[in-house]
Amino acid sequence: xxxxxxQVDRPIGGGTEMxxxxxxxxxxxxxxxxxxxxxxxxxxxxxxxxxxxFAWVDGDFVGxxxxxxxxxxxxxxxxxxxxxxxDVVEYDNTAVGPATSVTATNIGGNTGQLTFDVPDDLQVSYxxxxxxxxxxxxxxxxxxxxxxxxSVDVRPLDEYSNTTSIPAPDLSNTQYVHFKIxxxxxxxxxxxxxxxxxxxxxxxx
Numbered sequence: 556x557x558x559x560x561x562q563v564d565r566p567i568g569g570g571t572e573m574x575x576x577x578x579x580x581x582x583x584x585x586x587x588x589x590x591x592x593x594x595x596x597x598x599x600x601x602x603x604x605x606x607x608x609f610a611w612v613d614g615d616f617v618g619x620x621x622x623x624x625x626x627x628x629x630x631x632x633x634x635x636x637x638x639x640x641x642d643v644v645e646y647d648n649t650a651v652g653p654a655t656s657v658t659a660t661n662i663g664g665n666t667g668q669l670t671f672d673v674p675d676d677l678q679v680s681y682x683x684x685x686x687x688x689x690x691x692x693x694x695x696x697x698x699x700x701x702x703x704x705x706s707v708d709v710r711p712l713d714e715y716s717n718t719t720s721i722p723a724p725d726l727s728n729t730q731y732v733h734f735k736i737x738x739x740x741x742x743x744x745x746x747x748x749x750x751x752x753x754x755x756x757x758x759x760x
Contacts, residue, residue: 556637665722672713680708683705687701
């Protein structure tokens with residue numbers, strides 16, 4: 556049966572959605588449906604948008620009693636429907652964990668690429684990414700000036716990728732392009748900021 560139902564805002568693009576966490580179904584697929592109540596009576600079951608082991612539905616469900624159920628499938632074979640999980644929908648603004656598979660690479664032609672997987676926390680709402688360039692290897696150096704690279708709404712385990720310009724190699728100094736990555740919940744609770752850098756070696760004699 557599903558294990559969690561929460562509300563999550565999408566502040567960058569606008570809108571809000573309910574998310575439902577399903578039980579682990581790897582390596583099979585997952586179908587989740589839900590129903591609300593009107594006048595104390597259950598409404599008809601409705602479909603969701605399933606992604607990985609969770610599902611989402613546009614709309615504001617805060618304060619609503621919601622039933623959710625799931626079934627697994629592999630090809631044309633489906634399992635029996637699970638027991639019903641019921642909850643009153645609220646926000647969860649617990650800080651999320653770190654992004655995974657974080658990499659920053661020079662892909663050539665004065666172009667850098669930043670990639671990572673969004674944390675697998677149901678309450679993750681959006682990510683902000685900042686960039687700074689300098690000869691300082693320490694991403695926390697006071698000599699670095701960070702500027703915004705991107706802000707985007709995200710869902711758990713989204714695969715983020717972005718390209719950005721990076722400087723050409725210097726004649727004598729090693730340069731660094733630093734990226735600062737912070738994920739937030741609906742009320743802007745941040746996780747622990749992560750840093751990654753591209754190192755650009757000198758080309759002097």
